[in-house]
Amino acid sequence: MSNDRPLRVIVAKAGLDGHDRGAKVIARALRDAGMEVIYTGLFQTPEQIVQTAIQEDVDGIGLSILSGAHMTLFPAVIEQLKAQGAADIVFFGGGTIPADDARELKEAGVREIFTPGAPLSQIIEFVERECGKRRELVG
Amino acid sequence: MAKMIERASGLGAAETAEYLEQKARWEAAWHSRGPRRNEPGSGATDRTISDLPLAPLYTPEDVAHLDLARDLAFPGEYPYTRGIHAGMYRDRLWTMRQFAGFGNAKQTNERYHFLLAQGQTGLSVAFDMPTLMGFDSDQPQSLGEVGKCGVAIDSLRDMETLFQGIDLGAITTSMTINGPAAIALAQYIATAEAKGIPRAALGGTLQADILKEYIAQKEWIFPPRPHVRIIVDMMKFCTSEMPKWNTISVSGYHIREAGSTAVQELAFTLADGFAYVEAAMKAGMDVDSFAPRLSFFFNSHIDFFEEICKFRAARRIYARHMRERYGAKDPRSWMLRFHTQTAGCSATAQQPENNIVRVAYEAMAAVLGGTQSLHTNSMDEVMALPTEKSVEIALRTQQVLAYETGVTSVADPLGGSYFVEALTAEMEDQAEAYFAQIEDYGGVIEAIEAGFFQHEIADASYRYQRSLETKERVIVGVNAFEKEELASDIDLLKIGEEIERGQARSVAAVRANRDAIHVEEALSELKRACRDEERNVMPPLIAAVKALATEGEIVQAMVEVYGRYTERAAF
Secondary structure, X not given: OHHHOOOEEEEEXXXXXXXXXXXXXXXXXXXXXXXXXXXXXXXXXXHHHHHHHHHOOOOXXXXXXXXXOHHHHHHXXXXXXXXXXXXXOEEEEEEOOOHHHHHHHHHOOOOEEEOOOOXXXXXXXXXXXXXXXXXXXXX | OHXXXXXHHEOOOOOOHHHHHHHHHHHHHHHXXXXXXXXXXXXXXXXXXXXXXXXXXXXXXXXXXXXXXXXXXXXXOOOOXXXXXXXXXXXXXXXXXXXXXXXXXXXXXXXXXXXXHXXXXXXXXXXXXXXXXXXXXXXXXXXXXXXXXOEOOOOHHHHHHHOOOXXXXXXXXXXXXXXXXXXXXXXXXXXXXXXXXXXXXXXXXXXOOOHHHHHHHOOXXXXXXXXXXXXXXXXXXXXXHOOOEEOEEEEOHHHHHOOOOHHHHHHHHHHHHHHHHHHHHHOXXXXXXXXXXXXXXXXXXXXXXXXXXXXXXXXXXXXXXXXXXXXXXXXXXXXXXXXXXXXXXXXXXOOOOHHHXXXXXXXXXXXXXXXXXXXXXXXXXXXXXXXXXXXXXXXXXXXXXXXXXXXXXXXXXXXXXXXXXXXXXXXXXXXXXXXXXXXXHOOHHHHHHOOHHHHHHHHHHHHHHHHHHOOOXXXXXXXXXXXXXXXXXXXXXXXXXXXXXXXXXXXXXXXXXXXXXXXXXXXXHHHHHHHOOOOOOHHHHHHHHHOOOOHHHHHHXXXXXXXXXXXXXXX
């Protein structure tokens, strides 16, 4: 029943990183693909992002970081998701993230990391697939 | 008669019968293959990367409206379309200035000594995010960011370490910092003065371009109006006390990186520059007293000719506005001097070695466009801070360009090219159209508040991304000629968490070992100056820095007066 609603996704920027080009492009692309997209704006804390995610009842969170603080901020979001009992929300991200770090983050629970040059179609497909699965499970 | 003279000085050739026959033959040949479509992925297109229309060929007719003396003139002459020096690079080679900073001040100082030893001729400081946003390393907002994308500078002590063993009277330093620019300048002055070098002897550039922060880079602290007041205070201070210091580097680089087109970069950057000119004039400064110390900073993207034309158009527009609109009389006030950096956003994480080639073309465009200084990006910057090896290749790229290719021998070698002149004029026209739109909002600050620039840029970046998806645009290794990525064997520079802990300890030590009452008095005095429009904030800022107030404390004091800026989130 609730599966008829469009998928809902947050695109988030955390920390002090003001590079919002990628986040805005992704937000538009997901919206154009038929999803409901909430863009948090800049300088959010991991707590704020997860709170917004829960309040807005989203299926996924996409976090964009290009400042080098990814190894601190991604794990902080995961911790918040677990603490709030929201670990089922599909958490993915992107930015200037070296391959080794991306691997480590995925092991820690980030579902996917997209780096510069990743095609929008691939990101949309990932979000539709993973958030769709989550919707089927959670309803 | 008047018409004949105009025609004689124009660029368009006389249309002889032979010429017209040749032209007809070419048109027949071009059209003989029917209407051409640019197959997705073919590379050749009828648009620049910024969506400006391109003809397959340019002829004298495309430049017939241009006047040699009025629009081109000679290098070193108004309107400087062909360059600001008579002999261009025969007079003076561009400055090779690689932007660097990471970790703590000691590590960055070592990188500076390395770069100077490799033949680099100027320093350029990259600060970390907390420093750029006005936070100390031990504030909660700084978590995970300390030393990551630049060097962490909390107090005067860090600035002193940063320039240890470097003669500040002999080199020039560029500092890329905006929100807290006045604080960084105060720290630099205090560092030099502690070594007995007078502030008047200091040469360098402060970015201090806050308007483009609201437009593109988003590293602001206060709302626009008080920020501009601080910048005007700095301009006044430098004009009277630091004759060799470039007060503002009006920056299009970040506007472009945020996804703008070349025309938007050109127009928005110049509009910002004019806004500072107007603010300073409104504060009672004579335009010729400060304009010669303004400089610009542009991006050099991958569309080769469009970039060259952008630089040429920028010089012509600036000269015309400075002389005609603002009444500047000193030729140095008419000259647009600029630094260029190759486009970070054109680099790819896929097959990163290809970035070396991109950077070389972009650097050449900057030089053919007449840049005064240049930073070439390193191939690995799309993934992390550059390693010493990749920085060396980037610097060598400039050296090959300067010493081997011969591009330095002739001033404005593309001047007079039908294509280059036509596109230069087209970009000038489009920039003027943007100025009119900005004027309709009431000015740059009003257009920022209305979200005009932000929206224009977001639209352009989305259009561009879409063109990659459809393969109208090709990026080698990304949407064409891809290859299965093996684990990259490029070494990356990593900044460990110990930097953050060490920096937090050292700023705590600074706070513990200073005269606390002295600091408090200095900050109170600073707040009084901030509240009083008649005063200049620079002297109390220098006093606060010398009292060892940290950057975070100084910013906090100023926030108490001015408040913090927040942006309405929209995509």
